Amino acid sequence: MTVNVVSPVPDLNLRGSSAGAALRLSGVTRSFGAHDVLRGIDLEIASGQFVAIVGRSGCGKSTLLRLLAGLDEPTAGDIAVDGAAKGWGKRVRLMFQEPRLLPWQRIAANVEVGLSHMPPNRERRGLARESLRQVGLAERGGGWPSVLSGGQKQRVALARALVSNPAVLALDEPLGALDALTRIEMQALIEQVWLERGFTALVVTHDVSEAVTLADRILLLDAGRVAMDVAVDLPRPRRHGDPRAAAIEGRILERLLAR
Template identity: 50%
Template sequence: MSADVRDLVKRFDGRVVLDGIDLTVRRGEIVALVGRSGSGKSTLLRVLAGLSDDHTGEVTVDGTPTVVFQEPRLIPWLTVTRNVELGDPQRRKRSATAGARRVLGEVGLQHRLDAWPLTLSGGEAQRAALARALVAEPTLLLLDEPFGALDALTRLSMHDLLLRLFVEHGFGVLLVTHDVAEAVVLADRVLVLEDGRIAHRVDIDLPRPRGHASPDAAVYTTRLLELLGVTDRQPQP
């Protein structure tokens, strides 16, 4: 097991943001969180990452959780390798450098080891951020809209990369996304948050790899959109 949450309650200025959340993320599975803005998705992820401790309930995370945000958050005056080294919890220079170079090879950036962050494309920068998370050898990978700012083709290549790393490393993944189709393509199950509660759970019973345009995936996407209150609207004449 990577993470277990029981009866989690989180308040901001007296307002309940997370209301009695129960959630389990196991190693070797991808769980996606979808919901409207303000439903509590990113707040839940931050609690699991240890970035927010003002809550009640039980939160257990085995091993090391690491986070990848929508913005890569690379330090511009450090090379790509040095940025990735910062993710090594030991930070022993020789081993950190070796580990950084290893994971940069895993994400396809072996040719950009000494590059400066501002010279990277959007996809390269997000690959570097992913490498920085991987160097800590996490049991739980927390992804907060990591592909939201990428163009469509780069996003698809990042989906393929994530799934390959997921199979190779066997960590658990909690993915926060606004893209329902992305959740269907990547996740084993999708949780719909409404007003700080898990309102719906949809298990994605499809083999990987899955295509966005496949009829089977489209059925799940339509179902989730309906649960989110989004229906197809015909153009007005």
């Protein structure tokens, strides 16, 4: 199996010093019974890098993301965040495909769920308001989730994930249920907050075009292993229809569809 070696991390100086964490996986395997979903993965992700994970259904994408988010543990191998093998779970936040908002809580209170380690006070409320402002919902904090559109609910979910200022943000197909235009808007928003905050971003997506739009680097998983590791060294913001992006997408799709 051919593996394309990734080129050096693209220059991220437009964000200043990165607040993101570096990740290292050494021989990581995750098994469920006799089935190895991930098989001896060795991987390094640089601080502040934006990595997309693509592949067929069942290839181990979400399993890898859950391991990197600290929601699961490998059957074998080690994961380290900034060199630490333990105690890094609080530095990572996960955003799901569904917003998972609490309907009995107002919008700002839903964002404050991401600060459950803090007592309810003025500082916590202020952080929630600022996080809502950053996702374009500054005036909606007093409302109820039921009045929001699907895209707005995902903005609230993003604000909740960001409010604790994570070093790593993991996104598990967060835009899969959105219509095409809203999806493009959300891609731009995620890119914007990543550029501003400098966290390390990991996104699982079935959409290779989305991966090329957002990521510095794309990992293609196949049968529990990294089959391709592709750098996306294109200027930002990326234009839909750019032939250079289309060429990268074509390479990945060719490998993805090969049987």
